[in-house]
Amino acid sequence: MAERSLNERFIELEDRLISVEALTRYGTANDLKFYIFDYNPKDELIVRKEVKKIIERNSDIIEFDLYEMMLRIIEDEGYMEDILRMEQEYDRNLLLSEIFQPLLSVEEEDNRLLEMFKERAEDTGNKIVLITGVGKAYPIIRSHTILNNLQSVFRRNPVVMIYPGRYEIKNSMTLRLFERLDDDNYYRAFPLVERRIGNDY
Numbered sequence: 001m002a003e004r005s006l007n008e009r010f011i012e013l014e015d016r017l018i019s020v021e022a023l024t025r026y027g028t029a030n031d032l033k034f035y036i037f038d039y040n041p042k043d044e045l046i047v048r049k050e051v052k053k054i055i056e057r058n059s060d061i062i063e064f065d066l067y068e069m070m071l072r073i074i075e076d077e078g079y080m081e082d083i084l085r086m087e088q089e090y091d092r093n094l095l096l097s098e099i100f101q102p103l104l105s106v107e108e109e110d111n112r113l114l115e116m117f118k119e120r121a122e123d124t125g126n127k128i129v130l131i132t133g134v135g136k137a138y139p140i141i142r143s144h145t146i147l148n149n150l151q152s153v154f155r156r157n158p159v160v161m162i163y164p165g166r167y168e169i170k171n172s173m174t175l176r177l178f179e180r181l182d183d184d185n186y187y188r189a190f191p192l193v194e195r196r197i198g199n200d201y
Helices: 006-016 020-024 041-057 066-076 080-087 092-104 112-121 143-150
Strands: 034-039 061-065 128-132 159-168 174-177 181-185 189-191
Touching (some): 034 041, 061 112, 112 143, 143 159
Parallel strands (some): 061 128
Antiparallel strands (some): 159 174
């Protein structure tokens, strides 16, 4: 089936994000309202620009940029200068395993990243939680891990992740980051705006 244009999808996206009621009136199979707006990674700069416009026009949206949150944690912990220096001397995988994963792993009970979500969750009220910066934060922050851990944080708010890749629901509900990397399965989210004419992913 033919792909819908990005412009068409953004018109529908803004319509769906106009309010919590507009977003959730279609219903889902469970109490958690988690959605994914996936897009072709080649359209990254266009998507960033359009999403920013939607946020600026809508006070019912509260944005969580994973990349900006990650930078804030690194700066707050005083690691920025060390990381910039170590990038020139050490392998990227070593930095990931020795610095980033211990600092940002959502498996830890005192994880700072989840704490940042929880801190702002108190102010979300009847708002839509919009998660951006997914591609910029990879591979330090994995999107499916974030979604899994946010289930206990946002029980009343609908959560929408802007995802640079494809959310394949036809067979296995797989998140494919950048449309080529398996980002694992995620069964609790629903595609927000179809990419193709009809429902065939």
